[in-house]
Amino acid sequence: MDSNHGPRPLILVSNDDGVNAPGIAALTEAMVRLGDVYVVAPLLEQSAVGHAITLRDPVRAFPVDANMGRATRVYGVQGTPADCVKLAIRELLPREPDLVVSGINRGANTALNVIYSGTVSAATEAAILGIDAAAVSLCDWDAHDYEASQEIAFTVAEKVLEQGLPPGILLNVNIPPLPLSSIKGMLVTRQAHSRWQESFDQRVDPNNRPYYWMTGTFVNLDEGQNTDIAAVQSGHVSVTPMHYDLTAHDFLAPLSEWNWNR
């Protein structure tokens, strides 16, 4: 950034894989090229926590001496991703950040996975608090090379800082597991319709009591070409605008005809 353009942006980085995950170090490294970075992330992995917050227990934040990608400060929080963003913005940061970026998640946050995603929930919480935000995921459960994802995260963050997002909107970015030179470009997409075909693996403990492990197979039910899944499968980066209004607006009128007050 040219110093004539005023102070450097303040960027909050979080995730759900935990403060020690390689993806958040890679993201931090990319974000310090754009601004001053605070990292506030869960101490422990919080995958699949959805938009949980901690109300019944206190939340603790520990400064971490992480030397992480030249971040200004790094905190590990005993709490969920949404807790991290709330606590960072209300207590830990010197001022309201210009941008919140969550990730780089190991594994896709496309389609139905969004509902369960702690990575997305951190960005959603930022949008709720009125701050521009993006969630960034690398579609590879065994990811170890974050180089392309760093460049994509940089591009997305730079664009959001330039353009700004409307109130209540966040970006959900999913990156195919390819080298940068093989990625075909970026596509604006919608969330695909999908489901998980869960099954429960029932076992018996040494005291002869049953317990279950949840497993599942992901099923894409959406043949549309403009979905997050289709974009990633065709070698593109998927950029989905998301909000947190869950009203099914199309069903308001039909539901009103149910004679509720007959």
Added chain:
Amino acid sequence: MDSNHGPRPLILVSNDDGVNAPGIAALTEAMVRLGDVYVVAPLLEQSAVGHAITLRDPVRAFPVDANMGRATRVYGVQGTPADCVKLAIRELLPREPDLVVSGINRGANTALNVIYSGTVSAATEAAILGIDAAAVSLCDWDAHDYEASQEIAFTVAEKVLEQGLPPGILLNVNIPPLPLSSIKGMLVTRQAHSRWQESFDQRVDPNNRPYYWMTGTFVNLDEGQNTDIAAVQSGHVSVTPMHYDLTAHDFLAPLSEWNWNR
């Protein structure tokens, strides 16, 4: 139900306040008037867990000898509300249920609260699995009288069983804390736009280390007359159709103009 209409519907009841909460006993009592009821709910309170699921730990289900409102069977689950619904439908119930009802929650699940609500997440999970569902909340944090709410829950469940819901749609029902005779009727509404003004109460533990309690003040930002909050405030039952597509469809076109591939 007239026995000429075939077997009684199978209804799954869950919640987030836990299997021992008075609200779920009241709901069960109302639902046995409509069908055979299985109760599968968290052993421990799971408020504000959002749509969390348990992937890293096993889930256990304990039969509870609850004699709860003539339910066929009652299970307490070590897990979240979404876990309960998945496990019930995939493992514990004799067949796919005709309806899932979650509640009766103590406290409103209107506006932004929906995002954090375990009660709503149980119904959302049912919708994801293709089953008609409703979440029912009594807008009173100190609720002890569930009589009116029982009647409302009965009406809602009866209507859903009669009419059926489109795929992916659930109903989120919020009830004002009034006797049935004072409730003015039922209104179909949308989720109000709102926020929480959080603050963190910082304290110091006996070892001189800081910890935080999250507190907050709810702020309604929505003057619309057709919102969930406005309905409840005017003495009506709010019925909001919800879905789990988080795509901000209105922002797809503007976002496409950001020159992503310049």
